[in-house]
Structures are given as C-alpha cells and as structure tokens.
Amino acid sequence: MYKRKIKENIYLLGAIDWDRRLFDSLIPLPDGTTYNAYLIEGSEKTILLDAVDPPMADELISQLDGVSKIDFIISHHAEQDHSGSIPRVLERFPEAKVITTPKAKLMLIDLLKVPENAFITVTDGETLSLGDKTLKFIHTPWVHWPETMVTYLEEDQILFSCDFFGSHIATTDLFVTDQGRVYEAAKRYFAEIMMPFRNIIKKNIEKLEGFDIQMIAPSHGQIYDHPAWIIDAYREWVLGAPKNTVVLPYVSMHASTKMMVDHLLSSLVSKGVRVELFNLTVTDTGKLAMALVDAGTIVVGTPTVLAGPHPLAAYCAFLANALRPKAQFLSIVGSYGWGGKTVETLAGMIPNLKVEVLDPVLCKGVPLENDFIALDKLADTIAKKHSEHGFR
Numbered sequence: 001m002y003k004r005k006i007k008e009n010i011y012l013l014g015a016i017d018w019d020r021r022l023f024d025s026l027i028p029l030p031d032g033t034t035y036n037a038y039l040i041e042g043s044e045k046t047i048l049l050d051a052v053d054p055p056m057a058d059e060l061i062s063q064l065d066g067v068s069k070i071d072f073i074i075s076h077h078a079e080q081d082h083s084g085s086i087p088r089v090l091e092r093f094p095e096a097k098v099i100t101t102p103k104a105k106l107m108l109i110d111l112l113k114v115p116e117n118a119f120i121t122v123t124d125g126e127t128l129s130l131g132d133k134t135l136k137f138i139h140t141p142w143v144h145w146p147e148t149m150v151t152y153l154e155e156d157q158i159l160f161s162c163d164f165f166g167s168h169i170a171t172t173d174l175f176v177t178d179q180g181r182v183y184e185a186a187k188r189y190f191a192e193i194m195m196p197f198r199n200i201i202k203k204n205i206e207k208l209e210g211f212d213i214q215m216i217a218p219s220h221g222q223i224y225d226h227p228a229w230i231i232d233a234y235r236e237w238v239l240g241a242p243k244n245t246v247v248l249p250y251v252s253m254h255a256s257t258k259m260m261v262d263h264l265l266s267s268l269v270s271k272g273v274r275v276e277l278f279n280l281t282v283t284d285t286g287k288l289a290m291a292l293v294d295a296g297t298i299v300v301g302t303p304t305v306l307a308g309p310h311p312l313a314a315y316c317a318f319l320a321n322a323l324r325p326k327a328q329f330l331s332i333v334g335s336y337g338w339g340g341k342t343v344e345t346l347a348g349m350i351p352n353l354k355v356e357v358l359d360p361v362l363c364k365g366v367p368l369e370n371d372f373i374a375l376d377k378l379a380d381t382i383a384k385k386h387s388e389h390g391f392r
C-alpha cells in the first residue's frame with residue numbers, strides 16, 4: 001500500500017494486517033487490524049508518528065522512499081505493534097530523534113534496545129514546531145500501558161491517539177464509513193485493554209475536552225473525520241451507569257447446568273431484565289468482554305468438576321477479575337455430583353470486582369422444582385436490585 005494523503009502534507013502510512021486473528025496471544029481479532037503510522041511534512045521539519053508491527057516493517061520502509069529526511073519519530077506507546085519497527089526506521093534515518101514520554105523511553109530501551117542518545121523526552125503539554133505546524137504532546141497514561149501519550153496537531157485540529165479510540169478492523173477505507181461496525185470494534189477494543197483503567201481513562205477524556213478535535217487519527221482502524229460520536233461512546237463506556245443486563249457465561253457437562261441457565265434466562269427476561277448468554281465452550285472472549293462493559297450483574301454457570309468450578313468458568317472469572325467491569329452484582333449457578341468447593345474457589349478469584357455476591361444456586365444432579373424456585377428467586381433479586389439502582 002502506498003502512503004495516502006489525509007490533508008495537505010499529512011499522510012497515512014502503515015500496514016493492513018488482514019490475516020491476524022489474535023493479539024497479545026489473548027485478544028481475538030475477527031476482522032484483522034491495521035497498524036497506522038502517520039507522516040507530517042512541516043515547512044521546516046518532517047515527523048513520523050509511530051511505526052508498525054515488526055513483520056510489517058518492510059512495507060513502512062518502502063512507504064518512506066522519497067522522503068529525504070525524518071527529523072523526529074514520535075512513539076506514543078512502547079507496545080511493539082507501534083514501536084517494534086522504530087529501530088528499522090532509525091537505521092534508514094539515523095539522524096532522527098525519538099520523541100516520547102520519560103516512561104516510554106525506558107520501555108523502548110528495555111524492549112527494543114533503542115540507544116539512549118536517540119531520545120528526546122517530552123513533558124505533558126510540551127509543544128514542538130515543525131515550522132508551519134505545531135504539535136502538542138498530551139500525556140494520557142493507560143491507553144493502553146502506563147507510558148502512553150497522544151499528539152494534537154494544532155493547525156489542523158487532528159488528534160493522533162494511538163490505541164486510544166482505536167478499532168481492530170482491516171480495511172482499505174481511510175475514514176470511518178460504517179459507524180456501527182466501528183462502534184462495535186472500538187467497544188471490543190476498549191473492553192479488552194482499557195476497561196480496567198476506567199478512572200484514568202475518565203481523566204484522559206476530561207483532559208481532551210479543552211481541545212477542538214476535528215479528526216482523530218488512531219493507530220488501529222479507520223480515521224474519525226467526525227469524531228464526536230466516538231468520544232461520546234467512550235464517555236458512556238467509562239462513566240455510564242451499568243445497564244439492566246445480566247451477562248451469563250456458562251459451561252455445562254451433562255445438561256443440568258444448562259437447564260438451570262436456561263431457566264434463569266427465561267425468568268430474568270420475564271421480569272424485564274436483558275440477558276447476554278455465552279456458552280464458554282464456543283464463545284468469542286472478545287464478545288464476552290464487550291458485554292461486560294455495560295452489565296449490571298454477572299452470573300457464572302458452572303458444573304462442579306474435579307472438586308471445583310469447570311476450568312472454562314475459572315478462566316472466565318479470572319478474565320472478568322482482570323478486566324474489572326462496572327457490574328455491581330454477581331452470582332453462581334450450577335450442578336454438582338457429590339460436593340466440592342465451586343463457590344469458594346470462584347469467589348476467591350475475583351478480588352478486583354466490587355460486587356455484592358448474591359446467593360448462589362447449586363443443585364445436586366438434575367435440577368428439580370425447588371431448584372427452579374431458587375433460580376426464580378435469584379432472578380427476582382436481580383430484577384429488584386437493578387430497579388433500585390436505576391439500571392436501564
């Protein structure tokens with residue numbers, strides 16, 4: 001792909017990764033991704049903003065053919081999908097200086113062995129003139145690692161945001177063309193990497209409120225030429241109250257837990273509570289993470305196996321604990337054969353969740369009438385709690 005013009009003297013570089021299906025060996029990427037780098041040719045200085053994942057470095061280097069000089073390389077984020085090919089760019093432009101935060105400098109030295117004398121570190125709010133264009137560096141930690149920053153191009157009102165506001169979609173479209181598709185991908189991305197840091201993301205969003213942002217150019221996915229909606233979406237994900245929704249991930253071995261889950265779902269729906277059900281043997285964990293962004297309650301359905309929760313349910317609890325969603329209630333339902341410590345084990349795996357644990361419903365073998373009554377009672381409790389807390 002050749003470099004593509006966004007505005008006068010501002011270009012999109014980088015690579016489209018159509019085939020990638022997993023990020024960090026953890027995050028499913030059903031639609032691939034892009035690694036966006038940007039080139040700004042000022043009247044006096046030329047600057048590259050971020051780079052690409054190392055396997056795509058040749059593509060970036062070929063896009064820089066014809067560029068006689070790069071004065072600066074901005075590294076917004078030390079993760080290798082954006083920084084990994086900076087050493088290759090430095091080989092081609094050895095005079096270039098790497099501009100980054102003090103924390104990112106240390107990470108880039110650790111991760112990529114970039115020589116210390118290649119760096120210029122910038123403070124929060126510092127500016128850099130390229131001649132006719134001015135860049136302002138805004139420290140925005142935890143989007144997605146602690147060292148991250150974004151850059152605001154003052155004359156063109158463009159925010160270069162790296163992972164912040166990004167979406168994993170492989171596409172040749174330069175700008176957002178399908179808002180619904182990008183909303184879903186951006187929410188999935190937020191859930192997987194930023195949800196745990198909501199309090200800090202909130203401060204970062206507030207920090208951007210003082211800027212007139214006409215365009216957001218992220219390092220994954222399409223450019224937002226009408227960015228208000230994605231900023232509003234982030235506000236909702238970060239600040240919005242939980243919704244009147246139960247996320248119900250489950251696994252069942254011989255259908256007893258499945259019977260309980262199905263009954264609970266029907267009972268909740270009959271009481272006006274929305275349910276998102278995930279069979280953990282087949283589910284896309286990205287979809288599950290996305291559902292956790294808004295859920296008021298999480299109910300895990302698991303049989304007892306080998307004296308504890310099914311390993312897939314344990315993984316789900318571990319993931320939820322790491323993602324720290326805003327859900328306020330949690331419960332456990334499931335069937336057991338002769339005993340075990342399912343509830344104790346799962347409860348011990350979620351210390352980060354600030355939830356009230358509602359009485360679990362466990363039954364021996366196949367559920368009977370009393371078990372279904374207990375599930376109805378749990379559904380009643382959830383509906384009442386959601387109503388009392390104003391979840392909509």
Ligand code: FEO
Pocket residue numbers: 077079081082143144145163219220
């Ligand atoms: Fe796109 Fe945190 O890297």
